[in-house]
Amino acid sequence: MNLRSAFLLPARVWSAVFLATPLAIVCAYSLLTRGDYGGVERPWTPENYTRLLDPLYLGILWRSLWMAGLATAVCAVAGFPLALFIARAGRRRNLLLQLVLLPFWTSFLVRTYAWLFILRDTGLVNTALLRLGVIRSPLPLLYNEGAVLLGLVYNFLPFFVLPLYATLERLDPALPEAAADLGATPLRTLRRVILPLAAPGIAAGCVLVFIPCLGAYLTPDLLGGGKTVMLGNLIQNQFTTARDWPFGSAASLVLMLVSAAPLWFLLRREAR
């Protein structure tokens, strides 16, 4: 065994034990029949996949794609100016980057619960608005698609900002100056120089936000109050209350395939 394979051995073992094996199990489960008390039984059947074509489940898939796409779009619109601002902030860059990363210092779960306290009927926003006399009864801020979208954007915005920042930071500052020199207003410079050159960073950010949003289950569960069911919630349900492991496995594999599509697109783009 040469040195190269010796160094790669831990990664190979890890991939085999924690990636390939569980994936194989999930594949096998998805083609079996549900057991009465969870678990799986024979016979082998493709029925779990055909069940996913039911309008109910197609609706959930569609809602997941829609929510993830919307969250990605909002992250792009909010994240681009932020990343550009940080990339041009000179010496304050590192401080600002730390601020973007600050939410990661506490658990995802704790932060999502914090939103509950902000958005609920007796929460921060409604209390303040009621006291100020702006509204007479609390606004329905929680347990709807808007709340889920807010939670997704809040959680995944840093994943958009960081790769984009890395791209913008490498951009030669003389390029926007050259564009201005040649008669381009700042808006035209943005469109003709900065955006095309930032495209790889934007694409990477979109993929990094879209994929986890697609599989999100905690945010729709807590902030959507179970009313906004996404793929992640469906899968979670099958493995817990519904005790339908084969169907949950099939849904998981479909989620993986749908998630892989944008990733495949990105890798192909980079190969060019």
Next chain:
Amino acid sequence: MPPVLELREVSKAFPNHRAVDRVSLALERGGFYSLLGPSGCGKTTTLRMIGGFEEPTGGEILLNGRDVTRLKPWQRDVSTVFQNYALFPHLSALRNIEFGLREHGRPDTTKRALEALELVRLGAKRDSLPAQLSGGEKQRVALARSLVLEPQLLLLDEPLAALDPQLRKQMRAELKAMQRQTGITFLFVTHDQEEALSLSDQVAVMNGGRIEQTGTPEDLYLRPATRFVAGFLGEMNWFGGVGVRPESTRISGSGPGLPGTVESLLFLGNCLHVHVRLADGGHAVAETPRDGQRFAEGEAVWLSWDAAGELRFE
């Protein structure tokens, strides 16, 4: 007719230092001008203020008699060739040149850009991306990109610094030819005195944020106004406060004169430079003809000069 460019007491102060200190300058139409000085002398900051990338903290900038001090870069009829060319990496050579034409809403952009590309003899590279061009080719695209707009004034920020020496000499000649051909006023920033002297009609020498002297290359070399200018342009021997050029310094194997010993001999092709360690510890250079008297390292020599070759400063 007002000068193409006039600087009136232009200053730029940064929090910790004064980069440009009350610089005044007037450029006549169609000339080749240079701002020459060591790094950190304020020449690039001056150029950036003219281009609109920095706002002066004092003074006025006039273009054709019109005050442009507060105008943004895209509002000025001035174009810049950047030090590292700043070509748009995602656009072909042709599209780079077309960029400004389109922003200015000129007609026939592609046709004009192609003509400019031909002017710099890069017609065959029209579809090449900047990464596929050599240093000299990038330089020519950058030049064409600015010239195609026919600006009142072309600013060049050390445009030859990134090229290798052989190419630099060739590009120097091309720059000069291009300036004469187009009749556009060039303002060239450089720290290379040879570049400035060989290219320019007029040179302004900058030091410590101020202009030390403005004049023709000949003026500056033969009649430097300050010690700094005398020392910065060409070599200068200092004999007790008096400056003497190496070509005015005579060297001989016997007195009278300043005694010293030969330290080293530099063969320069057309002549020989003899470096001499003076008896008082100083250092001097004497230029001798290639076929003249030969000296050996360590030999005792005496230096002398005519009063006509002396340069005196306050």
